[in-house]
Amino acid sequence: MATSAEANLGSQESSLGSMRIVVERNPPESKLSKLNIKCWPKWACPPGKYNLKFDAEETCYLLKGKVRAYPRGSPEFVEFGAGDLVTIPKGLSCTWDVSVSVDKYYKFESPQ
Template identity: 35%
Template sequence: MQIQVQHNPAETQLNALGVSKWPTWKKEVSTFDWIFHEQEQAYILEGECVVTPVGGSPVTFGKGDFVVFPAGLKVVWEVKRPLHKHYHLDGNVLTQTWLRIKAAFKK
């Protein structure tokens, strides 16, 4: 499971994916643990981050990058400059909720 970073993707690729219609999310400078319950695709509008998978090597990305986080990945986020991103999660609200409920009972 590896994080994929594409620097400065083509506008045609972003348009084909409908990135501008995806919801956005913001995060201040901080460090926190995270689990990707489903695959996430993200287009970074602002910021700079280092995400380190548990047992893996740090991955750095920032403004203008397209990033894919695989399902099941556990990471530590270090937001170095305030983050603003478009994001898309695989599945629908029902499957996303189910994955989170399942994960909560595994703790």
């Protein structure tokens, strides 16, 4: 089992069946360039609590902010913030507890 320090260095996941948020901490610039993140739309929000439902898988890269995401029906949370690349699965309902204003690039998976 990873210690909290180790979890902060690697990736963090929250499992609720197949509904898991995956966090990649400080991905290399080469990966961000390959994903063409700077061409993605931007979204921002102030501190607060937001109930969200993801109708498509979202990948986002946080430029600033700090979030604790609580998947509905689970006492667990996943924390992510500035410098993190986050993948949120399609169909997940969760509450975002934003403690520091968020500014992020995001992209939804294309319908197939």
